[in-house]
Amino acid sequence: xxxxxxxxxxxxxxxxxxxxxxxxxxxxxxxxxxxxxxxxxxxxxxxxxxxxxxxxxxxxxxxxxxxxxxxxxxxxxxxxxxxxxxxxxxxxxxxxxxxxxxxxxxxxxxxxxxxxxxxxxxxxxxxxxxxxxxxxxxxxxxxxxxxxxxxxxxxxxxxxxxxxxxxxxxxxxxxxxxxxxxxxxxxxxxxxxxxxxxxxxxxxxxxxxxxxxxxxxxxxxxxxxxxxxxxxxxxxxxxxxxxxxxxxxxxxxxxxxxxxxxxxxxxxxxxxxxxxxxxxxxxxxxxxxxxxxxxxxxxxxxxxxxxxxxxxxxxxxxxxxxxxxxxxxxxxxxxxxxxxxxxxxxxxxxxxxxxxxxxxxxxxxxxxxxxxxxxxxxxxxxxxxxxxxxxxxxxxxxxxxxxxxxxxxxxxxxxxxxxxxxxxxxxxxxxxxxxxxxxxxxxxxxxxxxxxxxxxxxxxxxxxxxxxxxxxxxxxxxxxxxxxxxxxxxxxxxxxxxxxxxxxxxxxxxxxxxxxxxxxxxxxxxxxxxxxxxxxxxxxxxxxxxxxxxxxxxxxxxxxxxxxxxxxxxxxxxxxxxxxxxxxxxxxxxxxxxxxxxxxxxxxxxxxxxxxxxxxxxxxxxxxxxxxxxxxxxxxxxxxxxxxxxxxxxxxxxx
Amino acid sequence: xxxxxxxxxxxxxxxxxxxxxxxxxxxxxxxxxxxxxxxxxxxxxxxxxxxxxxxxxxxxxxxxxxxxxxxxxxxxxxxxxxxxxxxxxxxxxxxxxxxxxxxxxxxxxxxxxxxxxxxxxxxxxxxxxxxxxxxxxxxxxxxxxxxxxxxxxxxxxxxxxxxxxxxxxxxxxxxxxxxxxxxxxxxxxxxxxxxxxxxxxxxxxxxxxxxxxxxxxxxxxxxxxxxxxxxxxxxxxxxxxxxxxxxxxxxxxxxxxxxx
Numbered sequence: 001x002x003x004x005x006x007x008x009x010x011x012x013x014x015x016x017x018x019x020x021x022x023x024x025x026x027x028x029x030x031x032x033x034x035x036x037x038x039x040x041x042x043x044x045x046x047x048x049x050x051x052x053x054x055x056x057x058x059x060x061x062x063x064x065x066x067x068x069x070x071x072x073x074x075x076x077x078x079x080x081x082x083x084x085x086x087x088x089x090x091x092x093x094x095x096x097x098x099x100x101x102x103x104x105x106x107x108x109x110x111x112x113x114x115x116x117x118x119x120x121x122x123x124x125x126x127x128x129x130x131x132x133x134x135x136x137x138x139x140x141x142x143x144x145x146x147x148x149x150x151x152x153x154x155x156x157x158x159x160x161x162x163x164x165x166x167x168x169x170x171x172x173x174x175x176x177x178x179x180x181x182x183x184x185x186x187x188x189x190x191x192x193x194x195x196x197x198x199x200x201x202x203x204x205x206x207x208x209x210x211x212x213x214x215x216x217x218x219x220x221x222x223x224x225x226x227x228x229x230x231x232x233x234x235x236x237x238x239x240x241x242x243x244x245x246x247x248x249x250x251x252x253x254x255x256x257x258x259x260x261x262x263x264x265x266x267x268x269x270x271x272x273x274x275x276x277x278x279x280x281x282x283x284x285x286x287x288x289x290x291x292x293x294x295x296x297x298x299x300x301x302x303x304x305x306x307x308x309x310x311x312x313x314x315x316x317x318x319x320x321x322x323x324x325x326x327x328x329x330x331x332x333x334x335x336x337x338x339x340x341x342x343x344x345x346x347x348x349x350x351x352x353x354x355x356x357x358x359x360x361x362x363x364x365x366x367x368x369x370x371x372x373x374x375x376x377x378x379x380x381x382x383x384x385x386x387x388x389x390x391x392x393x394x395x396x397x398x399x400x401x402x403x404x405x406x407x408x409x410x411x412x413x414x415x416x417x418x419x420x421x422x423x424x425x426x427x428x429x430x431x432x433x434x435x436x437x438x439x440x441x442x443x444x445x446x447x448x449x450x451x452x453x454x455x456x457x458x459x460x461x462x463x464x465x466x467x468x469x470x471x472x473x474x475x476x477x478x479x480x481x482x483x484x485x486x487x488x489x490x491x492x493x494x495x496x497x498x499x500x501x502x503x504x505x506x507x508x509x510x511x512x513x514x515x516x517x518x519x520x521x522x523x524x525x526x527x528x529x530x531x532x533x534x535x536x537x538x539x540x541x542x543x544x545x546x547x548x549x550x551x552x553x554x555x556x557x558x559x560x561x562x563x564x565x566x567x568x569x570x571x572x573x574x575x576x577x578x579x580x581x582x583x584x585x586x587x588x589x590x591x592x593x594x595x596x597x598x599x600x601x602x603x604x605x606x607x608x609x610x611x612x613x614x615x616x617x618x619x620x621x622x623x624x625x626x627x628x629x630x631x632x633x634x635x636x637x638x639x640x641x642x643x644x645x646x647x648x649x650x651x652x653x654x655x
Numbered sequence: 656x657x658x659x660x661x662x663x664x665x666x667x668x669x670x671x672x673x674x675x676x677x678x679x680x681x682x683x684x685x686x687x688x689x690x691x692x693x694x695x696x697x698x699x700x701x702x703x704x705x706x707x708x709x710x711x712x713x714x715x716x717x718x719x720x721x722x723x724x725x726x727x728x729x730x731x732x733x734x735x736x737x738x739x740x741x742x743x744x745x746x747x748x749x750x751x752x753x754x755x756x757x758x759x760x761x762x763x764x765x766x767x768x769x770x771x772x773x774x775x776x777x778x779x780x781x782x783x784x785x786x787x788x789x790x791x792x793x794x795x796x797x798x799x800x801x802x803x804x805x806x807x808x809x810x811x812x813x814x815x816x817x818x819x820x821x822x823x824x825x826x827x828x829x830x831x832x833x834x835x836x837x838x839x840x841x842x843x844x845x846x847x848x849x850x851x852x853x854x855x856x857x858x859x860x861x862x863x864x865x866x867x868x869x870x871x872x873x874x875x876x877x878x879x880x881x882x883x884x885x886x887x888x889x890x891x892x893x894x895x896x897x898x899x900x901x902x903x904x905x906x907x908x909x910x911x912x913x914x915x
Contacts, residue, residue, distance in 0.1 A: 057705075057707050057713075057715060058705070058715065058759070059763060060801055061707050061708075061713040061714065061715050061801075063707075063708070065708060065712050065713045065800070066708050066710065066712055066713075112781070113780070113781075116780035116781035116783075117780050119780060119781075119783050119839075120774060120778075120779075120780040120783070121772065122771070122772030122774075122834075122837065122839075122840075124785075124790045124793055124794050124797060124837065126787065126790075126794075127785055127786060127787040127790060130784070131783075131784035131785055131786055132784065134787075149794065149797070150794075152712075152798065155712065155797075155798075155800065156797060159797065163766075163771060163772065164771075166766055166767050166771060167771035167772070169767060170767065170770075170771060170912040173912055173913060174912070179767060179912070179913070187763075213752045213753075213756075213758075242707045242708045242709065242713070243706065243707060243709075244707065275684065276683060276684020276685070277682065277683070277684060277685075278682070278684050278685040278686060278689040279684070279686075279709075279710075282709075282710050283710070383712070386711070386870075387710065387711065390711070390729055390731070391684075391686070391711075391729070391731070392684070499696070499700060500700070501695065501696035501697075501700065502696070505696075543700060543701070544700060544701060545700065545701030546701070548668065548703075548752070548753050549703040549752055549753040549754070549756050550700075550701040550703070551695060551700070551701065551702065551703060551704065552695070552700030552701050553701070
């Protein structure tokens with residue numbers, strides 16, 4: 001790091017601050033270096049803002065590398081009938097109409113441009129015969145829509161963005177003499193608290209954290225912070241998520257005074273590995289099913305035909321014959337039910353296992369070996385072949401895989417302005433998985449990578465414009481920095497205390513067993529009691545050792561965030577008395593049009609306790625409503641919501 | 656079948672360190688990273704390990720296991736016998752930060768020296784047309800997860816730190832090959848591959864290919880073809896004539912960032 005940028009604490013304000021904390025000043029600080037963070041940082045820099053990228057891991061290792069299947073964008077390269085309206089409809093259906101419709105609209109309209117832009121930055125997607133970007137089928141998407149690179153699309157996207165950051169740094173080096181003059185990556189750096197200016201109303205003044213390698217503290221002075229921290233998967237035992245996914249951004253936003261939207265919606269990806277135990281939860285791409293793979297039970301039956309819900313009946317095939325014809329001809333056949341949205345498939349798999357028709361290791365079978373020639377499997381699904389061969393000793397070109405649901409994605413997140421990514425606290429922005437609304441109650445596969453790009457750009461732009469509009473820069477209150485440092489040091493200083501790994505394991509078990517795929521009131525209440533007990537223990541956790549690269553200490557700090565987020569998920573899940581998308585209540589199995597009008601919002605009260613409020617859903621703009629057949633809308637919405645729409649009366653009679 | 660494995664793990668920092676002995680439980684189907692995590696959770700909470708996806712996709716958990724550079728998440732315990740003692744040490748080529756974590760910033764510095772993708776500015780986003788057969792070659796190199804096992808293994812820098820300045824290492828020579836073979840790239844990196852990134856230091860012993868967890872044929876598909884292209888350019892009669900009459904650098908050879 002260049003010494004010129006570091007200035008001493010004393011010089012900054014003259015007030016007492018901890019003796020050691022590096023200090024940097026930026027216009028925009030982006031917390032998170034996955035797809036959304038990098039895209040936001042690129043946009044802020046392109047708009048002339050001095051930008052810091054804070055990466056919890058090394059640069060280029062973020063969770064985006066785990067995305068396999070592709071990036072949804074209605075480019076119409078394979079089926080020219082595809083367009084943003086079709087993509088918008090699919091997204092709203094996938095989210096069971098709980099989506100923030102403005103976000104879904106922007107996403108569907110802008111994702112093609114964001115994909116093409118990546119190509120201009122050097123990305124190499126798989127091609128169609130006429131040399132365009134190839135697009136693959138995926139669950140819930142009417143047309144083949146996912147730009148992809150085999151089954152390693154996320155890696156291609158993060159590498160392209162990483163290399164674009166480097167290209168910008170090279171341009172800055174040529175022009176300004178310093179590659180880090182305008183955009184700098186702080187690798188292996190964790191933000192533990194956001195800093196607010198003490199002016200009224202409260203607004204963002206910066207962020208506080210530590211460097212993992214040395215354990216030194218660092219203060220970033222910045223009027224705008226973009227949260228791009230990803231998800232919360234590490235609160236669950238069986239998850240496809242990496243260690244970074246500890247809900248940092250969700251908790252940072254909450255503590256800074258922002259709101260979390262609809263946290264009850266957690267996506268269980270239907271296909272995670274189930275064996276061997278050490279890889280339980282590891283993702284098996286939906287691309288396996290999109291390329292012809294089928295789900296079968298212990299009786300050898302393709303069971304998904306038994307689980308097509310009424311709302312999707314019109315779009316999915318009844319027979320294996322029709323489903324199989326669809327792969328070659330989408331226009332004249334209905335889709336195979338294996339390609340229902342993820343929530344539906346995950347519940348169906350769960351039901352088969354519960355009915356005693358599971359596979360030997362407690363999953364069901366996913367078979368592509370009987371559906372495609374070996375060489376085609378190797379070409380389309382090279383990572384899956386590699387993963388099963390090396391980790392399970394299973395050759396997917398010869399035998400079926402065993403799979404089961406795994407915690408994959410949180411639809412809930414920071415409530416933001418759809419156009420700018422701005423959260424409720426001035427200067428705070430959120431993008432990607434940490435933001436809420438876009439995906440409603442269930443995300444379609446492929447809509448995450450495009451979400452990162454579309455809203456990454458918008459949040460970067462939103463932050464840049466916010467900074468440009470400020471008349472004065474906020475100052476960081478020194479007392480807050482001192483308090484944050486003291487609080488972060490506590491686990492190291494506590495000689496006696498519990499092992500953070502033990503508590504983390506218990507938290508994961510609570511969430512997995514009591515706030516998992518199928519939820520019940522009694523279990524959710526038990527979960528809240530158990531989480532409350534953990535709270536006292538997390539406050540007394542001890543991490544022996546020094547400050548340099550001490551993972552026990554890092555986990556102790558992450559635990560605070562995981563616990564707060566877990567409370568939000570459990571409270572929201574208890575409150576919402578219906579089943580929808582990534583929230584299934586055994587005691588309230590139906591989807592309720594009344595509940596569709598309700599967003600559940602978590603915030604912290606004056607005592608720092610999570611409180612839950614109901615907030616009405618903003619009614620959908622009429623031109624967007626008109627993209628749907630009224631008879632379909634009746635499955636989701638109340639009669640009064642649809643009153644006045646053309647055809648509403650007729651549909652009501654049929655209804 | 657659970658058993659107790661004997662582990663010798665390097666503990667220490669940039670200054671000093673030593674191998675420490677541990678006995679750790681191993682269960683069926685586990686990989687080395689699982690066992691290190693169990694060690695961390697039960698006996699050594701401050702054991703520094705760098706890891707992320709635990710799926711062979713991010714390239715973070717590179718280390719040396721019984722002297723062999725490997726990803727800990729993709730090394731199954733079943734490749735060792737229960738009686739075998741596992742010696743686990745940090746990557747040797749890079750400076751140790753703590754325990755099994757090394758400072759790999761050398762690689763990020765090299766990445767920033769390589770002239771970036773340079774498309775024809777008249778082609779607008781959305782207008783690129785490339786055939787699959789033409790993108791296949793660069794796509795193979797873009798499978799790279801930047802685990803730096805190849806960088807760690809290559810004897811040009813592993814045993815000769817003095818070569819770190821003139822030699823970019825297999826990962827970044829492959830990056831040059833990737834851009835060179837990218838159908839939409841217009842720059843000519845052949846001269847700088849040799850003069851600035853030390854392609855000539857590579858004597859194709861294929862150690863990089865051998866340790867690559869993505870099974871990329873680094874030597875055969877990137878480095879050797881790149882050497883051929885460099886030679887092809889150097890002995891091109893027109894280039895030779897140009898050199899003679901003093902036109903040293905053709906205009907499509909990009910400047911090396913950071914180099915005066």
